[in-house]
Amino acid sequence: MAQLEEDVLTETTLADEIAFQLEADILAGRLQPGSKLRQEELCARFGVSRTPIREALRKLQAQRLVTFAPNRGATVRTLTRQEIEEVYDLRAELEGYAAQLACARADDDFDRRLIAASSDVQTRAQPDPDRDVSDRKLNVEVSESIRGFHHIIQETAGNATLVSVIRDLEALFLGSFCSHEMADPGIAERLHVDEHRGIQDAMLARNGAAARELMRGHILHAKKILLDYLDDTGFWAGHDDTDDQEQPND
CATH class of the missing domain: 1.10.10.10 (Winged helix-like DNA-binding domain superfamily/Winged helix DNA-binding domain)
Structure with missing residues (x-):
């Protein structure tokens, strides 16, 4: 077994x-x-x-x-620019709301888990310089640590329907989790390290309004990095809007 x-x-x-x-x-x-x-x-x-x-x-x-x-x-298939904007705008509002709700329910155990998750994000987002950013395993590790930080906050919000909707949006497009490849190192560090630390500090201070606004701004910042990257690479050219839903059997 x-x-x-x-x-x-x-x-x-x-x-x-x-x-x-x-x-x-x-x-x-x-x-x-x-x-x-x-x-x-x-x-x-x-x-x-x-x-x-x-x-x-x-x-x-x-x-x-x-x-x-x-x-x-x-x-x-390529997502349209409008689809990406809609997903991130919704996530910004919903994850911000989840952060505000979580502040009202947070306790010492939440604080310990959030600090540990924030530290893990910082460690993984600033890896050994010998590891290349295209390393598949490294990218998964960074993504998982970021997702873990967000999920701790969402689960503490105490609203199962809210969490379910956020997870559906998260699964729809994960570009924010690979944005360390899309931005220069300084911008990526602000997104992954500084902004998560700011959200953490607001949560620890039980400042729901600040936590909500910081989380909202964080998601919108990730959207901007992603869209700027896709604009620069000419991602939208030749878009195919087909949306067949069969299962892989090739």
Whole structure:
């Protein structure tokens, strides 16, 4: 049983790493809209079986970066600028509200967990200089630490419906979690380290209004970094608005 659980965990981690790299390739324009994502080619590229490849493609489908159609397999799709703006604007308001609610429910245990999560973000967002920013495992680690910080606040808000909606939006597009690749190091450090620390300090002070505004500004800042990056790379050219929802079977 333990070996089975370890195998499942390994495949899930591989799927996360592969999905992250493919997402980065799509956002950087290395994979153009309409490009085919053939499973056998991806297996060869990443040196894995089809299982983590299928899981990675499902993750990208949930983000609406990949579509599936009968007899066509997986194809790269591009979100529109309006879709990205709508997702981030909603997240900014909802995550800000969650931060305000969490302030009213926070306790000593919350403080300890939030400080630890903030420290983890800082550690992972400022890695050993020998590790390249394109390192798939590093990117997943940074993303997970950021997600953990946000999730602690959301779960403390005490509103299950609110958390569910935020998670749906989060799953739709994860660009904010790879923005350390999209901005120069100084901007990325402000986004990941300074802004999380500011949110933490407002939460520890139980200043709900400040926490709400800081969280809102943080999400909107991530949106700006993402959109500026996509504008600069010409991401919108050749957009394909197809949205087939078959499952990967290539």
